[in-house]
Amino acid sequence: MDVLYFAWVRERIGIPRESVDSQAATVADLVAELSAREERYALAFSDISALRVALDQELSDFDAPLAGVREVAFFPPMTGG
Amino acid sequence: MDVLYFAWVRERIGIPRESVDSQAATVADLVAELSAREERYALAFSDISALRVALDQELSDFDAPLAGVREVAFFPPMTGG
Amino acid sequence: MRVIVQEAPFDFGAEAAAFASARHDMGAIVTFTGIVRDNAGGLSAMEIEHYPGMTAKALEKIAAEAVSRWSLGDALVIHRHGRMAPGEMIMMVATAAHHRADAFAAAEYLMDYLKSRAPFWKKEIGADGAEWVAAKDDDEAALERW
Amino acid sequence: MRVIVQEAPFDFGAEAAAFASARHDMGAIVTFTGIVRDNAGGLSAMEIEHYPGMTAKALEKIAAEAVSRWSLGDALVIHRHGRMAPGEMIMMVATAAHHRADAFAAAEYLMDYLKSRAPFWKKEIGADGAEWVAAKDDDEAALERW
Numbered sequence: 374m375d376v377l378y379f380a381w382v383r384e385r386i387g388i389p390r391e392s393v394d395s396q397a398a399t400v401a402d403l404v405a406e407l408s409a410r411e412e413r414y415a416l417a418f419s420d421i422s423a424l425r426v427a428l429d430q431e432l433s434d435f436d437a438p439l440a441g442v443r444e445v446a447f448f449p450p451m452t453g454g
Numbered sequence: 455m456d457v458l459y460f461a462w463v464r465e466r467i468g469i470p471r472e473s474v475d476s477q478a479a480t481v482a483d484l485v486a487e488l489s490a491r492e493e494r495y496a497l498a499f500s501d502i503s504a505l506r507v508a509l510d511q512e513l514s515d516f517d518a519p520l521a522g523v524r525e526v527a528f529f530p531p532m533t534g535g
Numbered sequence: 536m537r538v539i540v541q542e543a544p545f546d547f548g549a550e551a552a553a554f555a556s557a558r559h560d561m562g563a564i565v566t567f568t569g570i571v572r573d574n575a576g577g578l579s580a581m582e583i584e585h586y587p588g589m590t591a592k593a594l595e596k597i598a599a600e601a602v603s604r605w606s607l608g609d610a611l612v613i614h615r616h617g618r619m620a621p622g623e624m625i626m627m628v629a630t631a632a633h634h635r636a637d638a639f640a641a642a643e644y645l646m647d648y649l650k651s652r653a654p655f656w657k658k659e660i661g662a663d664g665a666e667w668v669a670a671k672d673d674d675e676a677a678l679e680r681w
Numbered sequence: 682m683r684v685i686v687q688e689a690p691f692d693f694g695a696e697a698a699a700f701a702s703a704r705h706d707m708g709a710i711v712t713f714t715g716i717v718r719d720n721a722g723g724l725s726a727m728e729i730e731h732y733p734g735m736t737a738k739a740l741e742k743i744a745a746e747a748v749s750r751w752s753l754g755d756a757l758v759i760h761r762h763g764r765m766a767p768g769e770m771i772m773m774v775a776t777a778a779h780h781r782a783d784a785f786a787a788a789e790y791l792m793d794y795l796k797s798r799a800p801f802w803k804k805e806i807g808a809d810g811a812e813w814v815a816a817k818d819d820d821e822a823a824l825e826r827w
Contacts, residue, residue, distance in 0.1 A: 380730055380802035381813050430735035432798065446732060446800075450816035453760065453801030454635075454715055454772060454792055461584055461656035462667050511589035513652065527586060527654075531670035534614065534655035535569055535626060535646055535781075548698025555693055555714050559768040562718040565711065565788075567781065568701050572708040622705040635713065635792055636823075642711075643785050677782075 374439070376407075378417070379448035382424065385417040400426050401435045403445065417447075425450055455520070457488075459498070460529035463505065466498040481507050482516045484526065498528075506531055536602055536610050538594040540585070542617040547624050554611050554629040561608035561631040563638040567646055573621030577661045583625065585616040586654035597648040601630070604644070605637040612645065614655065647677040682748055682756050684740040686731070688763040693770050700757050700775045707754035707777040711784040713792055719767030723807050729771065731762040732800035743794040747776070750790070751783040758791065760801065793823040 377390045397403035401421075408415040418424070426433055427446040439445070458471045478484035482502075489496045499505070507514055508527040520526070539545070547568055555564045571581045598610045607630055614626040628645045632638040649655075657668040685691070693714055701710045717727045744756045753776055760772040774791045778784040795801075803814040 377732070379732055379800070380804075383730075427732070427735060427800070430732070430738060432739075444734070446735070448732070448800065449802065449813065450821070451797055451800055452803045452814045452816050453799040454796040458586070460586055460654070461658075464584075508586070508589060508654070511586070511592055513593075525588070527589070529586070529654065530656065530667065531675070532651055532654055533657045533668045533670050534653040535650040546698075547701055548694035551697045551712065552692075552694025555716065555770070556768070559716070559719040562716050564714040564716065566697065566714075567784070568710040568712075569781075570701065570705070570708050570710065572779070573705040622702070624701065633718070635715075635789075638713070639785065639789050639792075643781075646781055646785075 374442060375444045376403075377444065377446040379446065381449055382417050382447050386413055395439075397439055399435070399439060400428070400433065400437050400445065403439060404435065423449060455523060456525045457484075458525065458527040460527065462530055463498050463528050467494055476520075478520055480516070480520060481509070481514065481518050481526065484520060485516065504530060536595075536598050537612070538591055538598055539611075539613045540590050540594065541613070541615060543615070544623060545613050545615070545627070547627055550611070550613065550627065551629060554609065554631070558608050558631055561633060563632050563635040564629065565635075565638040565642040566627060566629045567642050568627045569625040571619050571621045571623050571625060577663075578621050578659055579662065580621075580660040581619045581623075581625070582658040582660060582665075583616045583619070584656045584658070585614075589654045590614070590616075593653045594649070597645060597652065600648075601641045601645050605630075605632060605641040607632050607637065607641050610641065610645070612649070614649065614653070616655065644681055647674070647681065650674045651678060682741075682744050683758070684737055684744055685757075685759045686736050686740065687759070687761055689761070690769060691759050691761070691773070693773055696757065696759065696773065697775060700755065700777070704754050704777055707779060709778050709781040709784040710775065711781075711788040712773060712775045713788050714773045715771040717765050717767045717769050717771060723809075724767050724805055725808065726767075726806040727765045727769075727771070728804040728806060728811075729762045729765070730802045730804070731760075735800045736760070736762075739799045740795070743791060743798065746794075747787045747791050751776075751778060751787040753778050753783065753787050756787065756791070758795070760795065760799070762801065790827055793820070793827065796820045797824060
């Protein structure tokens with residue numbers, strides 16, 4: 374699946390998007406997998422309450438299942454308007 | 455003093471303004487004086503709850519004293535905006 | 536703060552743009568515009584009478600109160616009188632503030648007071664004659680929230 | 682209903698005027714405009730990142746919800762991304778309704794949701810470096826009133 378990062382999440386991880394091969398059942402499982410990879414991921418995901426997630430471009434939450442999902446995006450709370 | 459009429463009050467009384475020589479102590483007294491004059495005044499002032507009054511161009515009420523007042527205006531509730 | 540009472544049409548786009556561009560320290564601009572409605576096509580014109588000696592004074596008082604209650608950076612009120620066709624703009628208000636909540640609240644306050652405390656009277660001219668617009672109980676009630 | 686996401690500046694006056702003139706059966710038009718604030722002169726630019734695949738979709742969903750909740754005659758959302766100087770307009774919304782209460786409520790609803798549910802992230806570029814704007818608890822709390 375494609376994993377996208379925005380704003381300071383993108384800056385901490387260092388890339389805007391990547392293709393991830395994962396069997397994670399939920400968003401939280403995917404976060405755990407990524408955090409285990411490298412320090413920069415662990416740092417970006419250290420406080421999940423400061424993050425938001427979208428699945429296939431719809432806001433979702435960290436308990437949500439990933440079955441069938443093609444695009445996961447992580448970002449801080451939005452500041453539009 | 456000058457007495458001004460607006461909107462349907464003006465239409466019922468038939469003139470937009472007139473000079474009135476009155477010793478009325480309050481607005482209500484002035485209304486009673488005018489109503490006693492002619493049917494068209496009595497008709498215009500028949501339901502005072504449907505009217506508003508301004509004294510020297512400030513909204514006021516029917517109990518207000520007229521001492522020193524130079525301009526009295528009667529009109530229906532405003533419909534601006 | 537600017538209050539304008541006039542018979543002539545005004546250019547809403549130009550006024551709104553000039554208002555929004557006047558201050559760089561205010562992040563939130565709200566405008567309201569009132570338009571003569573052409574409901575069911577029965578209205579041929581709207582005529583607005585006003586009280587020339589009192590109108591500008593009343594509007595200035597309302598605008599000054601809004602500016603002080605919400606620490607607005609700026610406020611604008613334009614209100615027309617005379618005869619207007621359906622689709623013409625009757626009036627506009629604009630407010631500028633640091634935060635959107637203030638700009639919105641002040642614009643709503645201005646509108647509520649303009650409706651019921653500024654000396655304008657609307658008359659609708661239709662094919663079947665003319666009728667003064669009655670003040671709405673809702674509009675009087677709206678003042679109670681401030 | 683129209684939703685526009687673009688990098689280029691937009692002409693607020695022209696958009697507001699065109700929106701207000703488009704429908705003759707709607708008497709009440711409200712606009713909101715957000716401007717890059719130049720507070721204390723310390724800001725040299727604002728940079729807005731967005732999520733291209735999601736942005737227009739999210740805005741359309743928010744606007745459609747506003748239109749249906751308040752029976753709006755029309756709604757417009759324009760939101761920019763990219764780099765903007767102080768004084769430049771970031772975004773605008775406009776609502777058209779029969780009655781002012783609906784036009785105001787819908788515009789405030791649009792703004793509350795744009796603030797916290799549309800995928801934009803603001804970064805302030807100053808003389809001393811750049812900083813992501815933090816979401817405000819107030820903005821999240823504002824959603825609870827709808």
